[in-house]
Amino acid sequence: MSALQNAITESEKLIGTEVGVSNWITVDQKMIDEFAKTTQDEQWIHVDPERAAAETPFGGSIAHGFLTLSLASRFAYDCFDMLPGQVMGINYGMNKLRFLKPVVAGSRLRGRFTLQKVTSKGPKNLLRENLLTVEIEGEETPALIAEWLGLAAFED
Template sequence: MPANIHLKDVAALVGTELGVSRWFTVDQTMIDRFADATEDHQFIHTDPERAAAETPFGGTIAHGFLTLSLLSAMNFDCVPRIIEQTMGINYGFEKVRFMTPVKSGARVRGRFVLDEARFRGAGMVTIRYNVSVEIEDERKPALTADWITIIQFDPKDRPEDV
């Protein structure tokens, strides 16, 4: 997949895997910083000794929302940029499922499939991704989601056939 694509080519990519990101390591420092930012200090995330003794995980696990928040970096890492884009906006999720806990020290990566591209108004296209976050050496993904973003562009760049 090229690093950059034109707006006129987006619709033809529906159903295509746009990219797989590099691996991101989710270490205890990242988990602790996320706990501080969100004020979620539940022991399964922040206390390695207690989590090893009292959970089936063998240690701490990342917050599901931490894993979800990595989608932006993963997207930026591998999904082609639309050349005519002036701004991208996170619109939200239709569905998010946390399938497998991400253990501290694990590596994760995102896989992005373009599910829908719908032009709205003169200068916007709504992009829906089917995304999964894989955990290295795990059978099931950390999460699956239907993620919607809005790409804004100058109306003069709108393809004529949409």
């Protein structure tokens, strides 16, 4: 059996199960400020903690939704190793994404991955769809949920 076929067979056994929970990461004001500069989105709700505390219901500045989403790659590094025979992993995109709760500066986040679907994508690739839930420590409502597609590329 090829490495790809083996990966498909083993992955199918995990559909519907939680396949990884990442470590916690703190989203502090420095991270938010750096993201704001990189993306040129320096709206005051992100970069002016005093004004955000005074003029918003959040109690301080909040992370960009796309900053929270961008941490998905970091969460995945905590949760997934390369499969036998896999030569690389490629971000294939999102099917659905919802931002459910703002992330206040200083919050700790982690990602939870539940495998939803696996599909052969050509002769050398495995497409995996995971439900990603980004939790905020101490909060019932997650920061976001997304259906994330990852392509595992295999050698010949």
